[in-house]
Amino acid sequence: MSARCPLHIVIVxxxxxxxxxxxxxxxxxxxxxxxxxxxxxxxxGLVRSGVAPDHPKLKQSISVYHGxxxxxxxxxxxxxxAGRDVSIAELQGRYHAVLLACGAHEDxxxxxxxxxxxxxxxxxxxxxxxxxxxxxxxxxxDLSCETAVIIGQGNVAADVCRILAKPIDELRTSxxxxxxxDALTASKIKEIFVIGRRGPAHAKFTAKELRELGSxxxxxxxxxxxxxxxxxxxxxxxxxxxxxxxxxxxxxFDTFAEQxxxxxxxxxxxxxxxxxxxxxxxxVEGVSFLRxxxxxxxxxxxxxxxxxIETIPCGLVLRxxxxxxxxxxxxxxxxxxxxxxxxxxxxxxxxxPVGGLYVTGWLKRGPTGIIGTNRADSxxxxxxxxxxxxxxETKPGADALRSLLAKRGIRWVSYAEWLKIDxxxxxxxxxxxxxxxxxTRVDEMLAVLPSHA
Amino acid sequence: xxxxxxxNCQRCRFTECVDHCPVQCFHxxxxxxxxxxxxxxxxxACIPVCPVQAIYDxxxxxxxxxxxxxxxKERANVLPIIDAKQNPLPTAxxxxxxxxx
Numbered sequence: 117m118s119a120r121c122p123l124h125i126v127i128v129x130x131x132x133x134x135x136x137x138x139x140x141x142x143x144x145x146x147x148x149x150x151x152x153x154x155x156x157x158x159x160x161g162l163v164r165s166g167v168a169p170d171h172p173k174l175k176q177s178i179s180v181y182h183g184x185x186x187x188x189x190x191x192x193x194x195x196x197x198a199g200r201d202v203s204i205a206e207l208q209g210r211y212h213a214v215l216l217a218c219g220a221h222e223d224x225x226x227x228x229x230x231x232x233x234x235x236x237x238x239x240x241x242x243x244x245x246x247x248x249x250x251x252x253x254x255x256x257x258d259l260s261c262e263t264a265v266i267i268g269q270g271n272v273a274a275d276v277c278r279i280l281a282k283p284i285d286e287l288r289t290s291x292x293x294x295x296x297x298d299a300l301t302a303s304k305i306k307e308i309f310v311i312g313r314r315g316p317a318h319a320k321f322t323a324k325e326l327r328e329l330g331s332x333x334x335x336x337x338x339x340x341x342x343x344x345x346x347x348x349x350x351x352x353x354x355x356x357x358x359x360x361x362x363x364x365x366x367x368x369f370d371t372f373a374e375q376x377x378x379x380x381x382x383x384x385x386x387x388x389x390x391x392x393x394x395x396x397x398x399x400v401e402g403v404s405f406l407r408x409x410x411x412x413x414x415x416x417x418x419x420x421x422x423x424x425i426e427t428i429p430c431g432l433v434l435r436x437x438x439x440x441x442x443x444x445x446x447x448x449x450x451x452x453x454x455x456x457x458x459x460x461x462x463x464x465x466x467x468x469p470v471g472g473l474y475v476t477g478w479l480k481r482g483p484t485g486i487i488g489t490n491r492a493d494s495x496x497x498x499x500x501x502x503x504x505x506x507x508x509e510t511k512p513g514a515d516a517l518r519s520l521l522a523k524r525g526i527r528w529v530s531y532a533e534w535l536k537i538d539x540x541x542x543x544x545x546x547x548x549x550x551x552x553x554x555x556t557r558v559d560e561m562l563a564v565l566p567s568h569a
Numbered sequence: 570x571x572x573x574x575x576x577n578c579q580r581c582r583f584t585e586c587v588d589h590c591p592v593q594c595f596h597x598x599x600x601x602x603x604x605x606x607x608x609x610x611x612x613x614a615c616i617p618v619c620p621v622q623a624i625y626d627x628x629x630x631x632x633x634x635x636x637x638x639x640x641x642k643e644r645a646n647v648l649p650i651i652d653a654k655q656n657p658l659p660t661a662x663x664x665x666x667x668x669x670x
Contacts, residue, residue, distance in 0.1 A: 132591065173610045177591040324613055324626060357622065357670065364629065488614030492588040495654075 122147040122189075123506060124513030126211045128198045128444075130154040131161020133477020133490035134217035135181040140498035142187045150190050151211075151514050155197040156250060157529040157537060157561040159185070161219060163487065164554075165249040168275040169290035170282065172551065177487055185531045191514050193521070194529030195558065201526045202517070204446040204473075210516040212506040213472050215497065216447065216456060216463070220439035220478040221251075224454070226267070230394030231435075234258070239268070239276050239436035246279055246300075248293030248554035258399075259303035261431020265403050267391055268436035269312040270320035271486075274329055276434055277308050281335045281381045291551045307382045309428055313419045315387050315410055316343070316369040317350040322486075323364035329383055330368060336378035339369045339385040352414040390421060394433055402429040439483035447473065455482050461497025462504075474501050533565050540564045571606035572615065573641045575634045577623035578602055580664040581657060586615035586624060588654045596648035605645035606638075621670050 125141055127134045130152050138150045158164060160178055167174045185192060198204060198218070207214045223238035230236070235258060244252030264280055266273050279287070284301050292300075310329075312319050316339065319326070330337040346354070346366070354363045369385060389405040396402065405426045408419035440454040448465040450457045456475045457464045463473040476497040477490045485493070521528050529537075537555065544553035555561045574586075578601035586602065587595050594608035595615075604615075604624075616624050625631075627638060658664075 136591075174612055176610045180592055322613060323629070324611075327628070360622070361617070486612055486614050488589040488591040488612055491591055492585075492618075495588050 121510040122149050122513070123213075124149050124211045124511045125151070125213050125215060125501070126207050126513075126517070127152045127215045127217055128204075128207070129161065129217035129219060129477070129479075130159035130192070130194075131217065131219050131477065131490075132163060132177065132181075132487045133219070133480075133494050134161070134215075135159075135184050136491040136494035137215055137217055137476050137498050138190060139184045139491075140495050141502075142184065142189060144498065144502055146502060148189060149513050150187075151193060151517060152191070153193045153196040153198060153202070153517075155195075155200075157194040157558060158534060159192060159194065159531075165244060165247045167487075168243075168279060169247065169292035170278065170287060172290065174487065190531075192529070192531035192534065193517065194534055195562070196521060196526060196528050199445045201524065202520060204444060206520065207517075208472055210512055210520075211472075212509070212511050213474055213501055213504075215501065216444065216473070216475045216479055217477050217494075218441070218444065218479050220441040220454065220483040222440045222442050223435065224438040224440045226391070226435045226437060228391055228393050230396065230400070233394050233396050233400045234398065235261075235396070235400030235431055236394050236433045236435075239266070239272050239434050240439065242276055242434055243272065246292055246296035248296075248556040250556055250558050253293070253295065253556035257299060258432065259299055259305055262304055262306045263309070263428070263430040264305050264307070264432040264434065265309045265311060265428055265430045266434045266436055267311050267403075268438075269310060269385070270436060270438070271322060271325050273310055273436040274321050274325040276436060277310055277329060277383060278332065280305055280308055281329070281332050281383055283332075283334050286333065289549050291545065291554060293554060293556055295556070305381070305432070307384065309384045309386055309430070311389050311391070311405070312385070312387045313390050313408060314417065315346065315350055316366050316385075317346060317353055317362050318417070319362070319365050319369075319385075321365055323361050323368065326365050326368050330372060332381075332383075334380035335383060336375050336380065337372045337383045337385070338375050338377070339372040340387070341373040343387040344369050344373045347410055349410065349412070349414040349417055356415075388419065389426065390419060392425075395427065400431060400433050402427050403433055439478065441479045441483075453482060455479055461500050471504075472506065527562060527567075529562070529565065537561045537564045571609050571638070571641070572604050572611060572613065572624055572626050573630065573634070573637045574602045574604055575623050575625060575630075575637045576601075577619075577621040577668055580660040581621050581623070582655070583620050583657045583661060584651065584654045585618040585620065587651050589614045589618050593650055593652045594645075595651050596645040597651040598644065598648055602651065603641045603644040603648065606642050621665055621668050
């Protein structure tokens with residue numbers, strides 16, 4: 117293989133999948149230059165703005181990303197949005213390959229009457245808000261009601277529930293955004309329903325997250341004993357050794373079903389309920405559900421609605437039924453699956469590979485898996501990218517990107533500059549005994565830096 | 570609480586876990602892998618990808634696996650990091666069958 121011109125790769129997005137792709141490229145042994153563009157001035161995607169503030173250990177993967185960013189052949193271009201500041205076609209003209217790692221930053225829609233009422237939000241908004249993401253810093257959540265309903269039983273639902281249920285003093289020393297800390301301090305929420313469409317054997321929580329919900333100081337977790345009775349099909353599912361997580365969840369739900377009512381906050385797991393309408397005139401006053409019954413054979417049981425209606429009065433509804441990727445101009449998009457069509461990371465259009473365009477992470481496989489899942493995923497994409505001969509043509513890479521951005525007056529943020537913003541956040545936090553106080557506006561971050569790069 | 574690799578890894582070493590680890594906490598000798606408890610962030614990404622369920626969160630490991638907590642710590646401290654998937658040991662498929670997976 118000739119190494120006349122280094123391989124110039126640009127990664128769009130700076131979350132885990134982007135950084136693990138950079139790592140795989142930089143350690144491939146090839147003569148490669150990796151540039152990463154990111155819409156926000158800060159890197160790290162959902163490790164910064166998704167991982168809950170009370171899970172600081174998970175954020176330690178940032179130290180790995182920091183190490184990757186130190187590589188002399190890696191450059192970061194923060195505050196540069198693909199599709200706004202630079203098009204995918206412009207990147208393709210300047211790089212041998214464009215690797216899309218933009219994740220999935222919209223929530224899956226839930227189209228039922230009343231979903232737009234004040235007091236009804238997506239978990240995506242709530243998570244972005246308490247984590248200080250600039251897109252959500254101006255959102256407001258009314259926590260003056262006593263009952264919240266969370267629709268969905270995955271790990272995002274668990275995070276949201278925990279943040280609502282935890283004693284506020286346990287959040288004060290986290291990196292939770294100040295506006296969220298203030299709102300949660302005044303919270304009147306006493307009861308949190310966490311609702312699943314199917315049965316206890318089908319909840320998507322990892323057992324670890326579920327166990328944590330059962331051990332929050334001052335709160336008790338409950339499940340309806342009646343709803344915890346498993347049908348034969350579910351029992352068969354749990355006997356499969358591959359299904360060990362669900363088996364652990366079911367044991368936990370059974371202990372929650374026996375839990376005596378405490379005096380503090382109550383978390384109530386409910387099953388086989390599908391929301392059909394949010395009730396209320398000016399704001400949410402309740403959720404109306406249809407009871408489901410499970411139908412079909414083991415491992416493919418579906419929730420079939422019955423005619424039984426149940427209403428849960430509440431003042432806050434958070435829907436947590438999954439994320440969805442957003443289409444990118446100039447890139448094929450599978451609207452049904454909400455991702456970029458691809459074959460093991462090679463972007464396809466009508467089933468045929470689109471040369472020079474690759475995808476990884478949630479945008480590639482859909483919003484499943486956790487931080488580490490993206491490492492294996494990016495290793496696969498990069499392996500395929502490097503197997504495609506690309507360096508036959510000479511490409512200018514970062515030099516051409518810099519001149520394009522300069523010509524457009526775009527104030528991009530380098531990694532060294534991000535470290536200045538990072539230091540300023542840490543300093544702001546230090547005064548309050550927090551690991552950092554995030555800047556929640558792009559302007560605030562840029563104000564830390566000199567006006568021109 | 571950390572995660573640990575246990576004896577099911579011996580004669581297998583599928584190393585699927587390694588590519589799924591976000592923080593490079595795996596170490597290896599010729600026999601099996603070990604997790605460095607000081608580096609592991611307890612995300613659990615490795616647990617479902619192990620073909621022989623050799624990895625446990627210490628919180629819910631079976632009682633007889635308890636000695637592996639100390640073994641992982643000791644061995645991880647003296648062995649090199651393994652940060653990319655390798656070929657399984659030649660005995661891996663036979664061992665997997667023996668373990669009933």
